Amino acid sequence: MAVEKYSIGGTMQETDASEAFADIPQNRVLLAEKLTVNAPSKPVIEEDLTNVEQVFERFKPKVDVNFETSDGVPRKETLAFKNLGDFGVKGITAQSNFLGELTLQREEFRKIIKQLKSNKLLHKALKKEETRQHLINSLNALIKELETK
Numbered sequence: 645m646a647v648e649k650y651s652i653g654g655t656m657q658e659t660d661a662s663e664a665f666a667d668i669p670q671n672r673v674l675l676a677e678k679l680t681v682n683a684p685s686k687p688v689i690e691e692d693l694t695n696v697e698q699v700f701e702r703f704k705p706k707v708d709v710n711f712e713t714s715d716g717v718p719r720k721e722t723l724a725f726k727n728l729g730d731f732g733v734k735g736i737t738a739q740s741n742f743l744g745e746l747t748l749q750r751e752e753f754r755k756i757i758k759q760l761k762s763n764k765l766l767h768k769a770l771k772k773e774e775t776r777q778h779l780i781n782s783l784n785a786l787i788k789e790l791e792t793k
Contacts, residue, residue: 711742
């Protein structure tokens, strides 16, 4: 029994064609990806590779990545991929010194924000205009002192 589909307005559209693609069985994996920087001169079928680990071992995929620091200084790193886990955030961050430094910096900023949100004395000082201005002046003096050292 065929299920009929109706569109808005009540018109019936009959389907007279079946799907042209069969589903890939659950126990099969199709992997199609460029794993090297330079394309081969002619396509090669790798029939002896039977699992993902062998594919990574054969092609040793890697990529050169250009990062830019907050100062605008370019920083180049090479990321290599040895398994599927290397493509995730943790895998990429573990390989990159630059991203590792950014992750540590982000965690430090989160700790500072958490402390500032829970600091009752700071909230009390910020409510009064006079104490807020004293705090701003103190922070500006601290910034100048740090910049001169």
